[in-house]
Amino acid sequence: MFRTALRNVLAHKGRLLMTVLAVMLGTAFVSGTLVFSDTFGNALRTQNSKSYTDVAVTVADREARNLSDDDGGRIAGPTLTEETRTKVAAVPGVAEVRGVVSGFAGIADTKGALIGNGFSTTGTNYVPGADGTDPRYPLVEGRGPKDATEIALDRKTADKGGYKVGDTVRVAVNGPVMKLKLTGTLTTNDPRVVAGGSLAAFDTATAQQLYLTPGRYAELDVRSKPGTDDAALLTAVKQAVPQGDSIEAKTGRELAAEQDEMIRKGTTVLTTVLMGFAGIALFVGIFIIANTFTMLVAQRTKELALLRAVGATRRQITRSVLIEAVLVGLTAAVTGLLAGIGIAAGLKSLLNGPMDANLPDGPLIIAPTTVVAALAVGVLVTVLAAWLPARRASRIAPVAAMSSAEQPATQKGLRIRNTIGLLFSLAGLAALAGGVGGKEVKLVGLGAGALLIGVFVLTPLLSRPLIALFAPLLRAVYGAPGKLAQENAVRNPRRTAATASALTIGVTLITSLTVIGASVNQAVDKAAETDLKADYTVAMQNFSKLSPEVAAQIAKAPGVSVISAERSVTVKTGQNGEDSEWMTAVDAATIDQVATVKVKEGSPDALKQGKLLVSSGRAERAGYKVGDTLAVTYPDGAKGSLTVGGILEANTALASVIVPEAVVAPHLAPATGLEKVLVKGTNGATEELKQALRDATGGNPLIAVKGAKEIKAENRQMITGILNMMYGLLGMSVVIAVLGVVNTMAMSVFERRREIGMLRAIGLDRLGIRRMVRLESLLIALFGGLVGVGLGILVAWAGVRTLADSLKGITTVVPPVQTAGFLLAAAVIGLLAALWPAHRAAKLDILDSIKSQ
Template identity: 55%
Template structure:
């Protein structure tokens, strides 16, 4: 039976090619994803481990509980000296770091967000910092000098002696570049930038004078990290700091890098999973048609003594061989995809540290297993059907067709499953936190529709009859051929339906969320602009002062966050306080109050969002005990309760009340209102007033809402990539189906040619059949996607009151047009093949 299966595979190479391609695509994306993420993760881990070459023990401040008053205690010079003297220590280095934006010669920011860092140059007894060997120039000394990593300097065209514009917390600083250094720092290797200042300057910029954020101790020759850590523990202040070995830090960072790659890996594997899921339809369809075409052959095997199990095993053996070929070629293609993705990272500016291409044994095993298992499972049902062919069928040349009973059973099961899925989705829309129920209901509904697709094909395809009549006999035959085998049509259309369902649903959700966020920004903000750091790091209070002094500015309010504890004793809970300019806050925001009002936000008065008020049981007029960041106690009076949103929420009070309790005053953002409203001229004026600072972002309401909706946009763009892959697989499915259909109807096509239908008419008939099947899948996909988009929107509306359902008619039409294009492209080869059939040979064939 195995030899029989092998001969069948070799005899039907062309028919199985589409199946191989479909499985190969899915396997290629699985293996490519695993190779890519393993390579990137390994490169970053190797790079990060180099950064710990000079760190045997690290002393770090113990962080306080989230939201608790008081920042983590900084490390001082006294502890640094004590650590340097412990037995087994060769040296101790105090470090301090923070955000530092470097402008290129065109004033643009080099690097992105948190990858643009600054730190201190800490010379040893020889006057050099072993971590940062100088390539050119000298080490920085004094507040006006700094050194820059070689990668950034070369990219921007800077050399020692140049004057460079930088920014740490807002205002632009012009610093002299005294030296260029090399480094193994993982952030720099990944495309970031690193600026070094002398220790005193760095402490003033990033911490407080005399304070360090970390102390790194290097072991003397022969001393182990564990022994050094034990010695360091003895000099640590009680409950103020903790020591960790360099190996532990490297392991933690490696773990963090691996976890950070999990999200990317999951997203890419989801693409591959959908492609394989869509490919299952093609595999099942292919083997179903192969079995149907070999009815006499399989029945003859039964007649000469083959058992049902042997026939099933024969079909599954074919599937195993096909899956093995697809898995091996998919693995090879995936390795190429992984290498290509890594190269692509460099072209889009996301530099990856150097390292080998990593092909883990698990990647090979998973790729081969996925390809073979998916193919064999998809072929199991056709194989089971093949085993049921009675030996008497060998005497009958008519292929077995589905019985009425089997179709009734299928439609009944499909109706029950679809009904249960629809009910679950609808019920979930009226519940809170019902994401799991809705997701499960959506999956059940999708399965139910797939089961019902043969039943739905006849009425939906019948709707196209008036249009097809315009194409004469070719159009009429195309419609009849499309509904002749409903199961085949259903399996072919379902491949496209799945992809379009996902992309339509996400498009509806993304457009609706964007509209809701735009409305929220319009409703909540009266301010024309929001000024913040490009890295979302703290902003210097000098920025707000400079903006408030401009003639065109009518109102300014910085927003400051500070930890606190609400309540007294052990029941006190951590909460962040938001400080604002109480005098101008009402001119810059539009809050909907459910209790009380904004009023005069001065002294101990505060306003609270409804979620926080509900959590604590507060109402307007409540007196709230508070412990500020410096440990001092006070009482806040709730003057109003407002409806919070993504932009404005929490406990809001006047900065005049909050500032005396803050150790270091920094702003998260600054809201600004100008005389003429948001105009290009006003924005340019603000940008110029801030020194055309590359580190500062000046955003209007549209920019603010786009920033909030960025995650949805990113997800949508990823799903468009998913659609492209699903479309490729769907095209293969349609080609496969049409090729099989042409093969089965050779006699019929020969007769049509004999009675006068020319080659152009034959081509038109096959193309129209393909178009109808593709549009059938497109209509189902778009319809289900809109339904799922509406249902998900009902859940989102609970947390986003301004959510409003938006149906992007243009894109929905584009998706249907895409389905039509799939049909046209998929029909090119089968139509050409049908038109070239020799009519006499076709009529004689059996």
């Protein structure tokens, strides 16, 4: 039977080509994902290890934060000072102790625009040795900074900004721009900078003034003398540093291991997401594989029946078909593995080339597990998909050798299938309804999955009425070819359903994503118009904090009538401080002039009375009611109580819990940063006011001044970017679905050779044959598209309803242009997929076709 299976594979290699391609693409997605993730993770770990090559022990002050990250707490407890650094340097076995200060530093180019994205704009201190250079940051040109008027930049940032040694560089932390002289350019193995970030190096005193307080360090990095044991050195260093909860000492190896674990978790998440889309592609491939083997079995009815007649058992017949599947799967898996390696290498080159992603460099990693996974997936998916056709083949009776006709599905089998599909569909609809009612996203997901399975099982039943909708149009426009195409499309509902289902999956997911994206966009746009009364919002681009002086500077800007600054505060709640609550402090006198403050319950003047306002969603989750009193511990350790004065209607411009600034200000450090400043102008939103606000903030490239128009555009750009990425990842499943349509039509042409010959003989010309095949393909693709669009809208509606409490005013929006575009795309796919099969059908010789069995 093995030889028989091998001969069958070789005999039908043309008909199996599309199946091989489908499995190959899915396997390539899997292996490419694994290779890219392993390569990326290995490069990150290698880069990370370089950061700790000269560090034996690190002592970190967890309370020492960049001022822009300050949450309102006062500096309390022990700190790392120059005195501490000197003590540690005197510990036996210590060769050198480096005091480290770091934070954000935005670098503007010569036009004033920020270099980089704002999230990896690093500032640090330059620590020169006896020779005047810092070994951690080797100089490329010039020298290191020596005072508050100087700065050094990494070479790539200097090149991007067009700066040369001696130029004046515009730099900002969280306040006005500083104009500093560029004294040198340097290199670094800091992963953030290597990955495309920027590095600004100040002298130590300046860095301390900008990020901490004079004389204070965030970290002490200890380099040991040769032969010193790191564990013993760690013990000695711990005795030399101040004791406190905020002071933490670890060896360099421990820190490197922690970073490696973070990298591993990050790459695992990436791999999981990508593998999810690979799974979708493979799932689509299952329909194609099952369809192909079903058609092959049907075309070989006489051959398989003769094998039964000469003594082959059912088990042997099943085994022969499964052996074919193994051979096909193995071939596809090997080619898919090679293609996946190529995809990973190409993706790496693309990201580091034209896309300038600055991924860390490293060798391509092809792990044994990747090879095993790719081969196992390819073979298992193919065998799994071929199992039902193999069982069907084993049931062919020997008497079937007397006829070449395909054995129709039994009514009992169809009834069982329809019953199963109906049960799954009803369960899915029930779960969707329950998820929508209870706002349970997981339940909605389960319901969507069950509904998809149910509809897939019911597609043979659905195919006849849905395809029949197009029958009058086809007959009216195309005559006999149109009628024949419609009848061919519904002749074998199972085959039509399997072919269309592959396309349905992709269309369903793409439609649901599009509807959810359009719904979120509309809700966000409405919120930007109704929730925010301010003309402009001033905030840091990297979500860090504004310097508190910025609010006063903005208030003095020409054209400003009202401002309201917001700052976040975390307080401990409960009698023992076992819980915490994140609040936003606002100016009670002006907040209602720059934001819509609509109180559903309680007093509208609650803030002016010194009480809290809590959003309805937060109140429901935490059980807050008007009049409730919260025992709180403020950041400075003082204890007090706060009363819930009102329940606030959800508002995207306000936090879930807001507190009067006057209540918490006495308990905050003077340097506590601001979240944002809301500004209303005398003459509304004008370009003059916008420029005045930029000037008031010193032209800081890290500070963004945005109006409603910019906020809308930014939100839309973010959502569009996410959708485009998802579309790209789903593209593989659509490509595989197209291959399925091509394969089905090509094999359908082969098995209907006699029929096509007879049609030619009675007068249907080659153009009519081509048109018939193309229209049949068009009908199958439109059927899949219609079902996919319908399912996608239903699933998206359920998903949107679960977001109703989280996103104010969200309603389901079905974009008509995009929806029509998906159906048009399905039609185009059907027509393109039929080009080769239609051409092949039209070229068939009439007499040879009529004689075929």
